[in-house]
Amino acid sequence: TVPSLLLPRVGPKVVVSVSFLVAASGMALLTRLTLDSAYVANIMPGMILLGLGIGGVMTTAFQGATAGVRHEDAGVASALINTSQQVGGSISTALLTTVASSAATDYLSSHKPGTLTVAQAGVESYTATLAWGAGIFVVGAVLTAFLMPNSALAPSEGEPVIAH
Secondary structure, eight states, X not given: OHHHHHHHHHOHHHHHXXXXXXXXXXXXXXXXXXXXXXXXXXXXXXXXXXXXXXXXXXXXXXXXXXXXXXXXXXXXXXXXXXXXXXXXXXXXHHHHHHHHHHHHXXXXXXXXXXXXXXXXXXXXXXXXXXXXXXXXXXXXXHHHHHHSOOOOOOOOOOOOOOOO
């Protein structure tokens, strides 16, 4: 993968920070969606950038969190990482669901009722949520750039694997 190729050259701080910015740009592209948006032209580019960015963040963060862990502690370290990801995902889902429902409610309360109004309220809820998500990713990039060490990741202690 691209992050694993870049990691030895530029370090984890750069990979994670840039990956956050790539994901943020994907979300920012998706905020431009309308009721008439086409998948290939309007949705797919943002989704590709979002996937590349999240992939770079998650793989590098997981590798960094398990780097240098003794073999007998690898299961506990991995479980802690997965638990942290689940808790973070739950909190962010709750926060962004509140943003989405507030945006839809605001749109519906300020426009005449109708089928297109309800559909546009859905689009407004998505774009507001995506804008907040992009902002959160930018904050993540800045925090990572200032707080994350850029040192080489220590190899994990492991047992030799016999190839089949």
